[in-house]
Amino acid sequence: MPAQIEVSPDHPETLTINMGPSHPATHGVLRCVLQLDGETVVGCDSVIGYLHRGMEKIAENRTYLQFIPYTDRMDYLSPLAANVGFALAVERLLGIEVPPRCEVLRVMCAELARIGSHLVWLGTSALDLGAATMFFHTFKDREWHYDLVEDLTGARLTTSYTRVGGVVHDATPDWLKRLREFADAMPGRIDDYEGLLTKNTIWLKRTQGVGKLTAADALSFGVTGPVLRASGVSYDIRKAKPYSGYQNYDFAVPVGTEGDVYDRYLVRVEEMRQSVRILDQALKNIPDGPVNIDDPKIFLPPKKKVLTSMEELIHQFMIVTEGFECPPGEVYVATEVPKGELGFYIVSEGGKSPYRCRIRSSAFNNLSSLAHQVRGELVADVVACIGSIDPVMGEVDR
Amino acid sequence: MADGAAAILLLKARFPEALIETGSFRDQHWAVLRGASWLPVARWLRDDPQTAYAVLLDVTAVHWPHRPEPMEIVVHLYSPSRNDTLRLKTRTTDKGPVASLTPLWRSADWNEREAFDMFGVVFEGHPDLRRILMPEDYTDFPLRKELPLFRG
Numbered sequence: 031m032p033a034q035i036e037v038s039p040d041h042p043e044t045l046t047i048n049m050g051p052s053h054p055a056t057h058g059v060l061r062c063v064l065q066l067d068g069e070t071v072v073g074c075d076s077v078i079g080y081l082h083r084g085m086e087k088i089a090e091n092r093t094y095l096q097f098i099p100y101t102d103r104m105d106y107l108s109p110l111a112a113n114v115g116f117a118l119a120v121e122r123l124l125g126i127e128v129p130p131r132c133e134v135l136r137v138m139c140a141e142l143a144r145i146g147s148h149l150v151w152l153g154t155s156a157l158d159l160g161a162a163t164m165f166f167h168t169f170k171d172r173e174w175h176y177d178l179v180e181d182l183t184g185a186r187l188t189t190s191y192t193r194v195g196g197v198v199h200d201a202t203p204d205w206l207k208r209l210r211e212f213a214d215a216m217p218g219r220i221d222d223y224e225g226l227l228t229k230n231t232i233w234l235k236r237t238q239g240v241g242k243l244t245a246a247d248a249l250s251f252g253v254t255g256p257v258l259r260a261s262g263v264s265y266d267i268r269k270a271k272p273y274s275g276y277q278n279y280d281f282a283v284p285v286g287t288e289g290d291v292y293d294r295y296l297v298r299v300e301e302m303r304q305s306v307r308i309l310d311q312a313l314k315n316i317p318d319g320p321v322n323i324d325d326p327k328i329f330l331p332p333k334k335k336v337l338t339s340m341e342e343l344i345h346q347f348m349i350v351t352e353g354f355e356c357p358p359g360e361v362y363v364a365t366e367v368p369k370g371e372l373g374f375y376i377v378s379e380g381g382k383s384p385y386r387c388r389i390r391s392s393a394f395n396n397l398s399s400l401a402h403q404v405r406g407e408l409v410a411d412v413v414a415c416i417g418s419i420d421p422v423m424g425e426v427d428r
Numbered sequence: 429m430a431d432g433a434a435a436i437l438l439l440k441a442r443f444p445e446a447l448i449e450t451g452s453f454r455d456q457h458w459a460v461l462r463g464a465s466w467l468p469v470a471r472w473l474r475d476d477p478q479t480a481y482a483v484l485l486d487v488t489a490v491h492w493p494h495r496p497e498p499m500e501i502v503v504h505l506y507s508p509s510r511n512d513t514l515r516l517k518t519r520t521t522d523k524g525p526v527a528s529l530t531p532l533w534r535s536a537d538w539n540e541r542e543a544f545d546m547f548g549v550v551f552e553g554h555p556d557l558r559r560i561l562m563p564e565d566y567t568d569f570p571l572r573k574e575l576p577l578f579r580g
Contacts, residue, residue: 078560078561079559079560079561079562079563082561082562084570086546086571087570087571087577088577090577091577122454123454125454247534249482249483249508250482250483250533250534250535251534251535252483252484252485252486252533252534252535252539263508265508270511271511271513359453359454360453360456360458361453361454361456362456362504362513362515364485364513371485373485373486373504375486375488375502375504377490385490386490386491386571388486388488388502390485390486390504394538394542395485395535395538395539398534398535398537398538399534402534427561428561
C-alpha cells in the first residue's frame with residue numbers, strides 16, 4: 031500500500047523503510063513507513079487497520095448484552111476496563127444506576143486492569159530498549175494479576191465480567207482476601223521496578239528528551255491518558271467527571287512536565303501506585319448487598335429461580351433470545367481506561383440494538399501523534415516512542 | 429451545569445442563524461449547525477475563552493438513509509479549563525462535502541479519515557483524505573446502512 035510522507039526539502043536524499051507490520055517493537059500489527067536521512071527520521075506514516083474487525087458495525091447487529099464480549103477484544107490488555115465502560119454507557123442510556131457493591135467491584139476491576147496493562151507496558155517497553163530483566167519481573171506479577179482476574183471472571187483475557195445493570199456474579203471473600211495480598215505486595219514490587227530503571231543511566235539516556243510532546247500539541251492531537259498527563263495536562267476522567275463512585279476515593283493524578291518518554295514512564299509507574307491506593311480503599315470500604323439491579327426486564331434473573339419459577343424463566347428467555355429495549359436517545363459516556371479516554375457514543379432509536387455505536391478509542395488518537403513525535407529523532411528512538419504511547423492495536427483498529 | 433448547556437446558550441445568542449436545532453438527553457446537550465457555519469462556529473468554540481474547547485475528542489458520522497440529508501456528522505469537543513463536553517452535529521448529502529476541521533485540531537486528521545473510510549463522506553480541505561482502517565482497494569463504505577453485516 032503506498033504510504034504518504036512529506037519529505038522535507040532539507041533532506042533530498044532519503045531512504046524509505048518499513049517498520050512492521052510484524053515487528054516485535056510495534057506491539058502488534060502496526061506498520062510505520064519511515065523516511066530516513068541517515069539515522070534521522072524525517073517522515074513517518076503510521077499504517078493501521080490490520081486488526082480491524084468492524085466492531086461498530088457488529089454492535090448495530092447485536093443486542094446490547096451480546097456486545098459485551100466484543101469489548102474484551104478491543105484493548106486485550108485491559109478487557110475489564112472496557113467491560114465497565116460499555117456497561118456504564120448503556121446504563122446511562124437506560125437511566126439506571128447500579129448498587130454500591132457493584133460500583134466498588136467495578137472500581138476494583140478497572141484498577142486491576144490498569145495495573146495489569148501498565149505491567150505489560152513496563153515490561154515490553156523496557157525490553158524494547160534492551161532492559162530485558164524488567165520483562166521477567168513485570169510478567170511474573172502480571173501472572174499474579176491474571177490469576178486474580180481468572181478467579182473473578184473465569185477467563186484471563188475474555189473476561190466479559192460486567193452486565194448492563196451489574197456484574198455477572200459477586201466476588202468471594204477468598205478472592206477479596208487474595209486481592210488484599212496483591213495490593214499489599216505491589217508497592218514493594220513497584221519499588222523494585224523503579225530501582226532497576228528510574229535512575230539507570232542507560233534508561234535515562236534512551237528516554238529523556240525523546241518523543242517530546244508539548245501540552246498544546248497533545249491537546250490538539252486528542253491525546254489522553256498518561257501520555258497527555260506526562261505533557262503536563264492534569265486531565266483524568268476519574269477526577270473530571272467521576273463515575274462508579276470515584277469521587278469517594280482519595281488518590282492523586284500524577285502529572286509530568288517534559289512530555290517525553292521518561293515522563294510517561296514516571297507517570298505510569300506512579301499511576302500503578304495510585305491504583306493500589308484505590309484498591310486498598312475499595313477493599314476496606316466494600317459494602318454488602320446485591321451486585322446487580324433488581325429489574326428482570328434488563329438483568330438476567332438468578333439461575334435458581336429460572337429453574338423453579340415460570341416468570342423468571344420467561345424473563346431469562348426474553349433477555350437471551352431477544353434482548354432488552356433501550357429508549358430512543360443518544361449518550362456519550364467516557365471512562366479512564368489505562369490508555370486514556372475510551373468513549374462510547376450510542377445512538378438508540380429504541381429497540382434492542384444500538385442504531386449506531388461509535389467507539390472513541392484512546393489508543394487510536396494517541397497513536398496519531400507518533401509521526402509528530404518521531405520527526406527529527408533517530409530510528410532507535412521510534413521504538414522508544416511507540417513503547418511510551420503504549421498502543422494496543424485491538425483498540426486502535428477495533 | 430449539564431454538559432454543553434452553557435455553550436449552547438452562548439451559541440444561540442451569538443450565532444442564531446447557524447443553528448438548525450438543539451437537543452438534550454440524559455443531561456447531555458447538542459447543537460445541529462448549518463454546513464456553511466461548521467468551520468467558523470467550531471473555530472469560535474475553540475478560541476473564545478467562554479467556551480475554550482481545546483480538544484476535539486472525536487469525529488464520526490451517523491447514516492440516516494431515509495432523511496433528505498442522510499449523513500449526520502457528529503463531533504465531541506472537550507474543554508479542559510471548563511471541564512465540559514459538547515456534541516456538535518451537521519447534516520449533509522450522501523457524500524458531503526462537509527468542511528474539514530483539520531485547520532483547527534490535529535485530531536481531525538485521523539478521525540475524519542476514519543469517517544470517510546466508513547461512510548464515504550468527503551471532508552473538504554482535509555490534506556490527506558484516504559482510507560485508514562480498510563484496505564486501499566476496498567470499494568464499499570462499511571458503516572453505511574445499506575451494506576449488510578453478512579453478504580450471502
